[in-house]
Amino acid sequence: xxxxxxxxxxxxxxxxxxxxxxxxxxxxxxxxxxxxxxxxxxxxxxxxxxxxxxxxxxxxxxxxxxxxxxxxxxxxxxxxxxxxxxxxxxxxxxxxxxxxxxxxxxxxxxxxxxxxxxxxxxxxxxxxxxxxxxxxxxxxxxxxxxxxxxxxxxxxxxxxxxxxxxxxxxxxxxxxxxxxxxxxxxxxxxxxxxxxxxxxxxxxxxxxxxxxxxxxxxxxxxxxxxxxxxxxxxxxxxxxxxxxxxxxxxxxxxxxxxxxxxxxxxxxxxxxxxxxxxxxxxxxxxxxxxxxxxxxxxxxxxxxxxxxxxxxxxxxxxxxxxxxxxxxxxxxxxxxxxxxxxxxxxxxxxxxxxxxxxxxxxxxxxxxxxxxxxxxxxxxxxxxxxxxxxxxxxxxxxxxxxxxxxxxxxxxxxxxxxxxxxxxxxxxxxxxxxxxxxxxxxxxxxxxxxxxxxxxxxxxxxxxxxxxxxxxxxxxxxxxxxxxxxxxxxxxxxxxxxxx
Amino acid sequence: xxxxxxxxxxxxxxxxxxxxxxxxxxxxxxxxxxxxxxxxxxxxxxxxxxxxxxxxxxxxxxxxxxxxxxxxxxxxxxxxxxxxxxxxxxxxxxxxxxxxxxxxxxxxxxxxxxxxxxxxxxxxxxxxxxxxxxxxxxxxxxxxxxxxxxxxxxxxxxxxxxxxxxxxxxxxxxxxxxxxxxxxxxxxxxxxxxxxxxxxxxxxxxxxxxxxxxxxxxxxxxxxxxxxxxxxxxxxxxxxxxxxxxxxxxxxxxxxxxxxxxxxxxxxxxxxxxxxxxxxxxxxxxxxxxxxxxxxxxxxxxxxxxxxxxxxxxxxxxxxxxxxxxxxxxxxxxxxxxxxxxxxxxxxxxxxxxxxxxxxxxxxxxxxxxxxxxxxxxxxxx
Numbered sequence: 021x022x023x024x025x026x027x028x029x030x031x032x033x034x035x036x037x038x039x040x041x042x043x044x045x046x047x048x049x050x051x052x053x054x055x056x057x058x059x060x061x062x063x064x065x066x067x068x069x070x071x072x073x074x075x076x077x078x079x080x081x082x083x084x085x086x087x088x089x090x091x092x093x094x095x096x097x098x099x100x101x102x103x104x105x106x107x108x109x110x111x112x113x114x115x116x117x118x119x120x121x122x123x124x125x126x127x128x129x130x131x132x133x134x135x136x137x138x139x140x141x142x143x144x145x146x147x148x149x150x151x152x153x154x155x156x157x158x159x160x161x162x163x164x165x166x167x168x169x170x171x172x173x174x175x176x177x178x179x180x181x182x183x184x185x186x187x188x189x190x191x192x193x194x195x196x197x198x199x200x201x202x203x204x205x206x207x208x209x210x211x212x213x214x215x216x217x218x219x220x221x222x223x224x225x226x227x228x229x230x231x232x233x234x235x236x237x238x239x240x241x242x243x244x245x246x247x248x249x250x251x252x253x254x255x256x257x258x259x260x261x262x263x264x265x266x267x268x269x270x271x272x273x274x275x276x277x278x279x280x281x282x283x284x285x286x287x288x289x290x291x292x293x294x295x296x297x298x299x300x301x302x303x304x305x306x307x308x309x310x311x312x313x314x315x316x317x318x319x320x321x322x323x324x325x326x327x328x329x330x331x332x333x334x335x336x337x338x339x340x341x342x343x344x345x346x347x348x349x350x351x352x353x354x355x356x357x358x359x360x361x362x363x364x365x366x367x368x369x370x371x372x373x374x375x376x377x378x379x380x381x382x383x384x385x386x387x388x389x390x391x392x393x394x395x396x397x398x399x400x401x402x403x404x405x406x407x408x409x410x411x412x413x414x415x416x417x418x419x420x421x422x423x424x425x426x427x428x429x430x431x432x433x434x435x436x437x438x439x440x441x442x443x444x445x446x447x448x449x450x451x452x453x454x455x456x457x458x459x460x461x462x463x464x465x466x467x468x469x470x471x472x473x474x475x476x477x478x479x480x481x482x483x484x485x486x487x488x489x490x491x492x493x494x495x496x497x498x499x500x501x502x503x504x505x506x507x508x509x510x511x512x513x514x515x516x517x518x519x520x
Numbered sequence: 521x522x523x524x525x526x527x528x529x530x531x532x533x534x535x536x537x538x539x540x541x542x543x544x545x546x547x548x549x550x551x552x553x554x555x556x557x558x559x560x561x562x563x564x565x566x567x568x569x570x571x572x573x574x575x576x577x578x579x580x581x582x583x584x585x586x587x588x589x590x591x592x593x594x595x596x597x598x599x600x601x602x603x604x605x606x607x608x609x610x611x612x613x614x615x616x617x618x619x620x621x622x623x624x625x626x627x628x629x630x631x632x633x634x635x636x637x638x639x640x641x642x643x644x645x646x647x648x649x650x651x652x653x654x655x656x657x658x659x660x661x662x663x664x665x666x667x668x669x670x671x672x673x674x675x676x677x678x679x680x681x682x683x684x685x686x687x688x689x690x691x692x693x694x695x696x697x698x699x700x701x702x703x704x705x706x707x708x709x710x711x712x713x714x715x716x717x718x719x720x721x722x723x724x725x726x727x728x729x730x731x732x733x734x735x736x737x738x739x740x741x742x743x744x745x746x747x748x749x750x751x752x753x754x755x756x757x758x759x760x761x762x763x764x765x766x767x768x769x770x771x772x773x774x775x776x777x778x779x780x781x782x783x784x785x786x787x788x789x790x791x792x793x794x795x796x797x798x799x800x801x802x803x804x805x806x807x808x809x810x811x812x813x814x815x816x817x818x819x820x821x822x823x824x825x826x827x828x829x830x831x832x833x834x835x836x837x838x839x840x841x842x843x844x845x846x847x848x849x850x851x852x853x854x855x856x857x858x859x860x861x862x863x864x865x866x867x868x869x870x871x872x873x874x875x876x877x878x879x880x881x882x883x884x885x886x887x888x889x890x891x892x893x894x895x896x897x898x899x900x901x902x
Contacts, residue, residue, distance in 0.1 A: 038744035039744055043756070046753070046757055047756075049761075330886070334879060334882045335883075336839065338840060339858065339871070339876075339878060342861055342862050345862070346861075346871055350865050350866060452746070455749045455752070459755075459844065460840060460843065463862075474752060475755065475845075478758075478846070479845070479846070486756055490756075493749060497749065498747065
């Protein structure tokens with residue numbers, strides 16, 4: 021039995037990882053790309069007007085803010101494999117040439133712009149090759165974009181955790197360098213792009229920048245970042261970064277201004293309990309109804325039940341739910357609604373005594389539970405009936421009857437157990453639908469659960485929150501499947517025998 | 521029932537339109553609606569054009585079948601039918617329809633439309649045209665002044681037509697919405713389910729026929745797709761990228777093939793060891809030919825059942841997507857209407873109309889699937 025459980029658990033690992041990868045891929049292929057967002061940000065900063073210097077300062081700050089944001093959420097990292105550590109001087113030169121309008125993308129300004137901005141996001145790993153370009157006197161035409169990219173790549177993002185952990189001395193050093201880089205960037209771009217046209221000034225600033233990297237330790241710091249290229253290629257990727265944050269509960273939701281798991285912690289149990297209770301209701305109800313219907317096969321009652329179930333099965337739960345909401349939860353001019361139309365508890369219900377509190381909860385949860393259990397109930401009842409009928413036709417049932425068992429014993433002791441085996445297999449497959457159904461039910465009855473949260477996150481394009489809630493949902497789902505596997509082993513003696 | 525829905529979808533512009541069907545004045549007899557069908561400014565979506573062309577071609581096809589019926593037999597009819605459908609498809613993709621300025625000509629001068637009623641009813645008797653209009657006098661993409669959340673039976677002062685099923689929160693006629701929504705549901709059902717069926721077919725066939733490690737890897741992938749709450753994946757993708765209706769169809773198709781793949785695999789596993797397969801293998805035919813020309817026809821029956829349920833599932837998924845507020849805002853689907861019903865809960869016609877429509881199409885497809893299953897597998901009949 022233990023071997024069976026372990027085997028099942030191991031089989032779940034690739035499934036879980038596969039789901040993570042698919043989800044991550046979906047999140048990373050997001051519509052408005054990084055570069056577009058950055059451009060929007062830069063344009064906004066530049067549009068404020070004012071004298072050149074202040075304008076440039078604003079724009080530079082904006083880009084920095086964007087780079088900060090992207091680095092914090094790991095969006096500046098390549099999705100699965102990070103090859104930046106392998107970028108050599110020649111490749112950087114080729115890309116700089118291309119972005120400066122002297123390469124294959126000469127006719128496509130937007131692509132050139134994109135290449136330039138992607139260079140800005142290269143991070144510490146691009147510092148060394150870029151520095152080589154800036155130091156090379158023969159590449160004077162590329163100095164302007166190279167310096168710009170260099171000042172962004174060497175710019176180190178300081179996170180809240182760094183503030184807490186890093187020694188003050190090192191922190192000062194980094195912040196000072198960031199400040200100097202920013203100033204260099206502003207002055208240099210101004211000079212190079214024509215705010216001041218004195219060549220000697222540009223040269224002086226370039227010397228200034230080079231002097232910054234001549235400070236002992238600075239260059240070594242960035243060379244070290246390049247030295248770990250192999251491990252970086254596989255570990256400093258968007259995926260690993262994201263997963264690391266996910267498993268250390270560091271994912272941060274931009275739209276909720278809170279850590280993802282603390283948002284989920286307030287909500288997951290709502291969905292969990294709703295689903296669990298509805299599973300119990302649906303199973304109990306459908307098994308009883310299925311047995312009753314199958315034993316009266318062919319009678320009027322059976323025919324009515326079967327066609328009723330067929331109709332109910334075809335009825336989308338969103339229609340059913342909305343109808344219930346309309347008839348039972350809406351105040352009309354004549355009377356007050358029977359059931360509340362939102363939430364899971366009344367205002368101030370937490371001050372009620374336990375009994376009344378539970379009643380209040382039940383009052384709120386009743387209709388959602390009905391809608392939620394209804395879909396699996398109809399499907400399961402149909403399966404149960406069909407399956408039990410098949411079993412009752414089987415040879416072993418005839419033998420049991422021949423042996424002299426009475427009808428109840430034949431059905432309950434022999435046939436039902438066997439049809440439960442099939443039911444559990446099918447029930448496991450229905451679990452995924454249940455979670456999708458929960459989303460719709462939570463939306464209809466305004467219940468603050470996981471599904472609603474996920475919907476919100478999807479609409480606001482909040483990747484981390486979406487990922488977090490999907491992971492929780494999938495975990496609950498896999499747990500459900502594991503339980504159904506266990507039940508399978510309980511009902512089916514063959515499995516117990518194989519792993520005994 | 522299914523035929524009614526299909527015909528409603530195809531003939532939606534003939535059921536609900538502002539443009540006159542027949543227009544007879546001193547300039548002569550005209551059929552403005554027919555010309556209007558090809559106006560890409562109004563029928564922006566490609567499926568609309570497809571259905572419009574189909575609406576015109578269907579009677580011709582029917583006549584051809586009636587005349588040639590005996591001579592060409594069932595296969596011939598099928599061939600002609602499929603060929604003409606494909607022909608319309610390619611025809612629709614060609615940029616042959618008037619797109620520029622046509623709408624100005626028809627709408628802004630409004631000579632042939634119901635919304636010009638006040639203008640031409642003021643004309644003297646002799647000059648007044650004789651016009652035949654469609655049963656519902658509303659355009660599917662129009663919002664009429666003062667038409668927000670009107671109850672059924674209200675008269676539209678602009679065209680003089682009734683809102684038989686009321687109007688929605690955006691000022692559209694619900695009945696018109698219902699007619700044109702049929703087009704979307706049908707398109708979604710066919711395209712999405714067809715796509716998922718094709719993917720499932722290929723994956724399942726390869727997995728079942730080749731076996732070994734290919735099977736193992738593909739089964740893992742299928743299992744991942746089975747475990748994934750598909751609706752959540754569809755929701756994420758659609759929310760993050762695009763809400764275009766064709767994108768939604770593609771996403772539904774790409775995410776819901778796991779069940780079909782598993783079924784096809786089972787069928788192929790069972791057939792791969794049969795004698796006839798060994799025979800064609802001995803003949804040295806290429807593998808794809810064995811898989812798709814020899815095994816597939818023998819295994820197709822249960823797959824058709826799954827296709828039927830797949831169509832129902834895709835229609836449901838699209839409606840659910842629209843219901844949670846992620847539908848295509850430019851496509852008048854039934855789910856969008858139901859979402860409005862949920863938001864404006866006091867207006868039952870916004871709940872019943874789309875709800876019953878979705879219910880009907882899903883139920884009909886399920887019924888079809890059930891009957892197919894019983895026809896193919898008599899053991900199930902109880």
